[in-house]
Amino acid sequence: MASAGPDDSLGSWSIRHIVGTMFPILLVLSVLEMGSGYILEELKETYLANPTLLVLVPVMIGMGGNLGAILSSRLSTRLHLGLLEFDPRDEVLWTNILAILALAATIFSALGVAAWAVGRVIAEPMALRDLVLISIVSGMLLAVIAIVLSLVATYVSYTRGLDPDDTTIPVVTNVCDILGVIVLSGVAIVVLN
Amino acid sequence: MEARRNAWRIYRESLPILVVSLAGGIFAGSVLGSAGMTEGFERFPGLLLLLPAFLATRGNVYGAMGARISSGLHQGMIDPSFSWDRRLVNAVAASFINGIGISVIIAVLSWGILRVLGRESARLVELLGIMLISGILTSITLIFGLLALVFAGYKHGLDPDNLIGPIVTTLGDVFGVIFLFVAITVVGGVF
Numbered sequence: 001m002a003s004a005g006p007d008d009s010l011g012s013w014s015i016r017h018i019v020g021t022m023f024p025i026l027l028v029l030s031v032l033e034m035g036s037g038y039i040l041e042e043l044k045e046t047y048l049a050n051p052t053l054l055v056l057v058p059v060m061i062g063m064g065g066n067l068g069a070i071l072s073s074r075l076s077t078r079l080h081l082g083l084l085e086f087d088p089r090d091e092v093l094w095t096n097i098l099a100i101l102a103l104a105a106t107i108f109s110a111l112g113v114a115a116w117a118v119g120r121v122i123a124e125p126m127a128l129r130d131l132v133l134i135s136i137v138s139g140m141l142l143a144v145i146a147i148v149l150s151l152v153a154t155y156v157s158y159t160r161g162l163d164p165d166d167t168t169i170p171v172v173t174n175v176c177d178i179l180g181v182i183v184l185s186g187v188a189i190v191v192l193n
Numbered sequence: 194m195e196a197r198r199n200a201w202r203i204y205r206e207s208l209p210i211l212v213v214s215l216a217g218g219i220f221a222g223s224v225l226g227s228a229g230m231t232e233g234f235e236r237f238p239g240l241l242l243l244l245p246a247f248l249a250t251r252g253n254v255y256g257a258m259g260a261r262i263s264s265g266l267h268q269g270m271i272d273p274s275f276s277w278d279r280r281l282v283n284a285v286a287a288s289f290i291n292g293i294g295i296s297v298i299i300a301v302l303s304w305g306i307l308r309v310l311g312r313e314s315a316r317l318v319e320l321l322g323i324m325l326i327s328g329i330l331t332s333i334t335l336i337f338g339l340l341a342l343v344f345a346g347y348k349h350g351l352d353p354d355n356l357i358g359p360i361v362t363t364l365g366d367v368f369g370v371i372f373l374f375v376a377i378t379v380v381g382g383v384f
Contacts, residue, residue: 173252
């Protein structure tokens, strides 16, 4: 770690600042992720009975965070440039939200079909209709959650004077990770019964 | 009309990389379900518990680093190339500290939680070994892979804001499970 002098001139780009801001958040989020791991372990039997569902899991975990990260990153950069307004009438805000929803609809439709095809090769086949339904319903739920989380997290970072680059994306991706497993499991149980 | 055109532009720019990310996720799902990985989960109880936290580290550390680099590029504070620029070096070093440090903590957490619940767990040294090996390999690959791709995208006029999240999850999904597999194999051979 460098002396205080040069670090000060680098401001938010010093190692101490980046690690000091992020590591406590990483700690808390890792503990929360353990909750997600615990749910995976508890529902192991459901997933092993329908192994094709396992193909959905990494995408379902990652994609909500992906969509949230795209939105958060765009909001954060606009904030840095002083262009962001938290106004419901702000057209740019709605433009971003519309794009995220359209992306989610495309991706999760494709995921349902792709998982069906992969599942036919690696496991006991599942009905195409069930897989597409599970994928789209849980995917769109996650997209809405990701949008709301991105807006709230960026706004809170902004009002607390935190750098959203260090705070928003970890919060949004981790909550989406945890909820991805829960939402997928809930929707799958409803659709399969 | 203007809004719809802008939404369409964001959609067009983001979709290709999200499709790559989709493919990466499906690949990761197939590896996770492979016989070698399943045997590892059985041999080292606690791995399944720490799996989401391990995979999520990519979004935590490298997503934030990517967003920082992106904002830095937009503000003209860093150049889109590998150099000994103080800001760039600091961002990379901090990401290594965060990424490897949190891997160690995840191993300890998983072991501790199973202990407290009175469940069977792998030995602490085994979980630590697996997380250190996969953590270090993943850090190196993700940090330099992410920088190379963001710089290349920026030079070609793509908005890095649309690239970072999907790049991080794709590299994280694919290399995360591959290096986890490698680490399980190495630790399984040593112990």
